[in-house]
Amino acid sequence: xxxxxENIMVVPQHVAIxxxxxxxxxxxxxxxxxxxxxxxxxxxxxxxxxxxNMGIKxxxxxxxxxxxxxxxxxxxxxxxxxxxSYTKTCVKTARDNNMKVRVLGDPTALDQDLQDSLNxxxxxxxxxxxxxxxxxxxxxxxxxxxxxxxxxxxxxVDGKLAPEEITEERFSAYLDTAGVPDPDLLIRTSGEQRLSxxxxxxxxxxxxxxxEVPWPAFTKDDLRQAIEKYNSRDRRYGGVKEE
Ligand code: IPE
Ligand code: IPE
Ligand code: MG
Numbered sequence: 001x002x003x004x005x006e007n008i009m010v011v012p013q014h015v016a017i018x019x020x021x022x023x024x025x026x027x028x029x030x031x032x033x034x035x036x037x038x039x040x041x042x043x044x045x046x047x048x049x050x051x052x053n054m055g056i057k058x059x060x061x062x063x064x065x066x067x068x069x070x071x072x073x074x075x076x077x078x079x080x081x082x083x084x085s086y087t088k089t090c091v092k093t094a095r096d097n098n099m100k101v102r103v104l105g106d107p108t109a110l111d112q113d114l115q116d117s118l119n120x121x122x123x124x125x126x127x128x129x130x131x132x133x134x135x136x137x138x139x140x141x142x143x144x145x146x147x148x149x150x151x152x153x154x155x156x157v158d159g160k161l162a163p164e165e166i167t168e169e170r171f172s173a174y175l176d177t178a179g180v181p182d183p184d185l186l187i188r189t190s191g192e193q194r195l196s197x198x199x200x201x202x203x204x205x206x207x208x209x210x211x212e213v214p215w216p217a218f219t220k221d222d223l224r225q226a227i228e229k230y231n232s233r234d235r236r237y238g239g240v241k242e243e
Contacts (some may be wrong), residue, residue, distance in 0.1 A: 016061075087117040
């Protein structure tokens with residue numbers, strides 16, 4: 001597609017991605033799963049830039065779920081090591097590409113040095129005005145909702161909030177995604193068609209796009225295809241189509 005044609009596409013403001021298939025991609029190449037994670041992390045950098053160049057304002061990626069602790073210890077350790085180096089690289093990428101980074105999930109289960117690096121990443125990029133990049137790490141939607149309910153309940157106990165004042169909008173402000181608009185498009189790579197505990201509140205009216213392409217092989221063209229498909233959808237939000 002030429003750049004001229006690209007301009008007539010409606011680019012979703014917020015794209016969320018379940019970056020799945022690192023392990024299977026590596027296995028298909030006769031390599032260990034961790035090689036897939038390394039290549040997957042590299043691809044994040046590439047797709048971030050492509051997404052921004054295409055006009056996407058918010059990109060939210062799922063890097064580690066609250067359920068992923070069930071993986072073998074050596075895989076979890078390798079992932080944590082990778083997140084350490086990724087977080088450090090991301091400080092530079094965010095600076096060079098004007099990205100504002102937020103972290104979704106409960107960081108308290110992560111090692112202190114990783115928490116510190118994540119805080120530095122968020123802090124050092126907070127005034128950037130380009131792509132809003134959310135990384136979900138030790139994230140689970142149920143966990144996020146429970147943590148939000150606890151905070152809201154505490155505010156009720158402290159007399160800062162009355163139960164009848166809790167609206168959808170006020171509740172959203174207790175979630176990790178406070179201030180971030182809901183995703184317009186969700187992409188899951190590598191063939192599975194499930195949410196795996198991702199953004200269940202925020203995805204209430206999001207369009208879903210599933211592709212067989214595993215994450216390390218996912219390219220700008222695949223992203224463009226997802227956006228083209230999104231453009232052919234008839235978003236109704238419960239209403240009827242205008243004649
Ligand atoms: C996604 O790839 C990355 C993480 C969940 C950390 P997987 O590791 O889930 O790869 P598959 O799905 O087993 O191929
Ligand atoms: C979802 O992928 C979590 C991330 C991409 C981080 P999984 O590979 O963990 O999901 P399941 O286990 O197949 O549902
Ligand atoms: Mg997987």
